[in-house]
Amino acid sequence: MIRLHHCHQTRSMRSLWLLHELGVEFELVVYPFDRTLRSPEYLTLNPAGRVPALEIHGEVIWESGAIAQYLCERFPEAGLARMPGAVDRADWLIWMHFAETVSQHTAALTQQHIALYEDSMRSPTVMKLEAMRLQKCFAAVESRLSTPVENRDYLLTGGFSAADIGVGQAVYMGRHFAKLEPFPALAKWYERITERPAFRASLPPEGAELLYRQDFYPPWET
Numbered sequence: 001m002i003r004l005h006h007c008h009q010t011r012s013m014r015s016l017w018l019l020h021e022l023g024v025e026f027e028l029v030v031y032p033f034d035r036t037l038r039s040p041e042y043l044t045l046n047p048a049g050r051v052p053a054l055e056i057h058g059e060v061i062w063e064s065g066a067i068a069q070y071l072c073e074r075f076p077e078a079g080l081a082r083m084p085g086a087v088d089r090a091d092w093l094i095w096m097h098f099a100e101t102v103s104q105h106t107a108a109l110t111q112q113h114i115a116l117y118e119d120s121m122r123s124p125t126v127m128k129l130e131a132m133r134l135q136k137c138f139a140a141v142e143s144r145l146s147t148p149v150e151n152r153d154y155l156l157t158g159g160f161s162a163a164d165i166g167v168g169q170a171v172y173m174g175r176h177f178a179k180l181e182p183f184p185a186l187a188k189w190y191e192r193i194t195e196r197p198a199f200r201a202s203l204p205p206e207g208a209e210l211l212y213r214q215d216f217y218p219p220w221e222t
Contacts, residue, residue, distance in 0.1 A: 002026035003055040005045060007033060008204035009211040011064045011103060012052030014169040018068055018162060020198035022078050032209055065100055065166070072162045080162040088156045092163050095155045098140070099166030102174055105134040109177040113217045127219040134178040138186055141167060145185035153192065160193070168193045176212050 004019060004026055006012040019026050031037060037049045045053040046062040053062045054071075061067050072081030082092035108130045116122050144155060155163045171180075171190055180187040193199060204210060 001055065001057065003029060005029045005031065005042070005051055005053040005055075007031050007037075007051045007211075008208050009173065010051055011169075013172070013202050014064045014099065014166055015052040015054060015067045015071075017165050017169055017199055017202040018071055018080070020201045021080060021162075021165065021196070022071060022075050024075065030208075033211060065097055068096060068162050068166055080160075080165070082156065082158070082161060086158075088158050091156055092161060095144075095163035096166050098137075099163075099170045102134070102137045102167065102170035105130050105137065106170065106174045106177060109134065109217070110173075110211070113177070113220065114211065119220075122220055124220055131177050131219055134174050135182075138171070138174070138178055138180070138183050141171070141189075142183040142186045145189050154189070164189075164193050168199070173212075176215070177217055179216070 002019070002024060004012065004015055006016055006028055008030065016028070031042075031051065036042060037046075037051065042053075043049055045055070045060050048062065050062075052064055052067060053060060054067045056070075056074075061070055069081075072078070073083070076083060082089045086092070109127065112122050112127050112130070141155075145152060149157055154160045155167060168190060171186070172194070175190075180190060
């Protein structure tokens with residue numbers, strides 16, 4: 001039995017997309033944006049009170065990067081991992097974990113723009129700095145995808161992998177605060193990977209409660 005605990009438009013979407021790509025059967029438990037994740041029952045699954053949490057055959061795993069690596073290595077036949085000894089194993093690990101670097105800046109911006117409910121709590125300086133840091137992350141992806149290597153349609157020369165899922169989901173969230181237009185290679189890659197049926201299946205369904213209610217949040221001005 002595989003069960004994913006999930007909130008729409010959060011890091012747990014990374015795990016959801018991966019599960020769809022793997023083609024395994026799983027149960028999805030969706031939570032609202034309230035204090036449910038702080039309940040004693042949920043804290044037995046993820047003591048940090050966050051999503052994702054993954055129940056799999058009697059084990060519970062949390063942290064989206066750990067979940068991704070565990071699932072890829074448990075289901076190697078899907079080809080989404082680069083196992084020890086593979087030529088691009090190091091690159092796979094780098095980009096898998098770079099997804100969290102992107103996400104931490106998006107998380108800071110989400111807090112500033114959405115979670116804080118009083119204007120006096122918000123910092124235009126923090127918003128601008130974090131948006132610039134997010135753009136630098138986009139520039140790193142742009143540089144990787146612009147490298148003149150044959151068949152560089154994805155982050156790894158060997159083709160689509162969980163690295164594209166992790167970074168792609170981070171860009172899905174980050175594009176609410178940093179535009180893709182200045183990064184043409186990234187924009188083409190993002191369009192390519194988000195056409196995948198598994199990505200589409202991981203999107204919030206129509207009528208779902210959304211974290212981001214705007215397509216783009218410009219830096220807030222005093």
